[in-house]
Amino acid sequence: MVGEELTEQETALYDRQIRVWGADAQRRLSKSHILVYGMKGTITEFCKNIVLAGVGSLTLVDDRAVTEEALSANFLMPPDENVCSGKTLAELCRDSLNEFNPMVRVSVEKGDLTSFGVEFFDKFDVVVISFCSLATKKMINERCRKLSKRVSFYTVDCRDCCGEIFVDLQKYNYAMKRLDETTECELQYPSFQEAISVPWRSLPRKVSKLYFAMRVIERFEEAEGRKPGEICIEDLPAVLKLKKEICEAQSLNESHIPNALLERLVTGTREFPPVCAIIGGILGQEVIKAISGKGDPLKNFFFFDSVDGKGIIEDISDPTPKG
């Protein structure tokens, strides 16, 4: 790819990673624009990774005020409450991230994410949203898809010691390298709506239990009009009931969604910092891959549960022939 040369300052700072992914990839990174929503622990880790890696710009959306949870789980938050007063989460994160890497423009966009129209997303190459309701995920994903250029879309959620990443790269071409062979590959990603509409009984037998459990929680919060994470142990009986209904409707054996797992997700709504680091690391890597065109991107879900320690990729898409 031809492009502006990297500056001397960039070459010095990024020397080590350029040796890993090449100058081309670095140039693409430095021209990319990224939007994130939901400044909690996982997104914070993600932002740290891509700011260090040297993306062009990063825009933060989160008008919420600082909470005690943010103070305890977000290393971008200054512990001094005076500094925090009057500023939103996004503004405080911006102030810290600006120090991380002066070559990356970090800015804040105020307003409600769902109020941004399609043209707003045209400014970005990558959109990452976290802790969003089912409706918001679908809506933002569709807006990204309406644009003529590709805007890579990701959702990320961490609850208890579990994490989930969803990826939509629409149509994505890349070179898969294995030893000396290079194969041109094309991946066709479903949207979030399309992915979660795939009938459960048509999925392979060993799909991660977390996939099903997260859908149950999502549906529950949606039906009850809750905000993401607005759930507690008292809700468990209703959640289990919903699970039963969904499993029956989808002809899935209920044992695929252990009650103990749902209980963990219902009670542990806070993020677990080491899981934030892991999910934020995987997500950072995926976004870097998608921007740089280097490496095999994951399609299209990633799950991690520190109870079994597995970090699993699941392809949840319609098994009909790809277009």
Next chain:
Amino acid sequence: MDTIEVSNLNRQFLFRQSHVGQSKAKVARDAVLRFRPHISITPYHANVKDSNFNVNFFKQFNVVLNGLDNLDARRHVNRLCLAAEVPLVESGTTGFLGQVTVHVKGKTECYECQPKPAPKTYPVCTITSTPSKFVHCIVWAKDLLFAKLFGDKNQENDLNVRSNDSCSSSENKNNVFERSDDEDWEQYGRRIYDHVFGYNIELALSDEETWKNRTKPRPMYSRDVLPDKMTQQNGNADKTDDLSPASAMASLGLKNPQDIWCLMENTRVFLEALKLFFTSRKKEIGNLSIAGNIVHAVATTNAIVAGLIVIEAIKVLKKDGCYRMTYCLEHPSKKMLLMPVEPFEPNKSCCVCSQTPLSLEINTHRSKLRDFVEKIVKAKLGMNSPLIMCGLALLYEVGDDLEKDMIENYTANLEKVLSELPSPVTGGTMLTVEDLQQEFTCNIYIKHREEFDEEKEPDEMVLSGWTQAPPEKKDDKTSNGNGASTSKKDIEVKEISDGTASPGKKRKLPEFSEGCTLDQSNDADETMNHKKIQKLDDDDDDLVMLDHWGKDTSKKQRSQ
């Protein structure tokens, strides 16, 4: 005892540009305290192998998290943790690969239970006369030339140091690496250049037999490549300020570290670098990174590994017991990017955690005690301050508080062949080798042997019982279906070197190499280790003990 460099900033979110040059341990402490003010963190800007970090020091901790970048330091900490009975969480990353393992005495294998990759050795003549691979050149540069220039000049080495002039002169013992008082740095550099790339090549060419079926090398002299004096060429030599690390690139105005230099540029860098290394304020040659086949660490893998370290550390502190080793893969295996593996039990024949005796084949009439100390005790057993006993007789010892006559005694012993020591060491002798700092003892059963294969056994010693990796062999054992494999050998992985997987091919999981750098562990091993000078990267490891946070980064692969 690392200090912060600009090139660290792309993956170290605790450090800023303004911290360049400062202690990593201290800056990390201050940075963590800024977002978490009420915890206690003590930074030590020191080498973990210093004697004050002894077993008692380690005993005060509930868990040790390693973020080291070389095999030597890892082995040292492993022994201290075993002796202090403190659980150790080991980690390493290289590129997109990473791993975390847990070592708990008596419950899981220790860091040294699994064979490490067999150190690759190269025959001396290949390195000095007929290099055919890139790595041969690196070994030549690191272990011969670099050592002669910056290491202990008296240490023997296979680089020819006699110049042609000295044959005719009266003082033909002259070492070309000695700089005479009336020489400036450029003259000195050019003389070295002409010697190693010119005269020594001519010398090699003179053995015509060697070149019958090989392409002949071409001798090079600096006057042909670079006729003019350097000082007249660089206008901007004053660009290097005292705070920035000495860099020939900077002072020569070369900007892009990824550029490929032509011969003339290489020559200028050689001469300039030599001058800077000798004249710069920064004499810490040991800290300068050395070329090698390095796969660097990146922020994302480090973050993932740091998360995994914390998960395991929490289990250790909760005495959970369900420890796991986890590998980060670049390409999924059985859909997994993060693959957990059940830890192995301690290896009963591990000479470190099970104290199993070793046996050593050696020519007791020819090998000196010094050879044994250098090649076995230090290089293979990784001891720092060894003590060697034959029965109750002390043959050798290292320490600060030794009597003068004892030191003389030991020094004399070093030069004696084994069978002529005060307590003769011959076939059938059992030697006890001990490191008091590591609290590690090893019994070695001596077997006398007359002859050794010069190419295959260049050390003229064969240590067995020692966990040395067999040459790579395919292992097609498949794992048991779902879930974590129970043997590391089941894991499907790719070559680290090119980071690609060969589909369907099972291969042993390479251990992710230390720290950012494969070269620090492997390369060091890849040298002819009998000729190995001193480890150049020995002392640049931080010891950072934080209350509940480990230094990220770095890995080393250990192999299985």
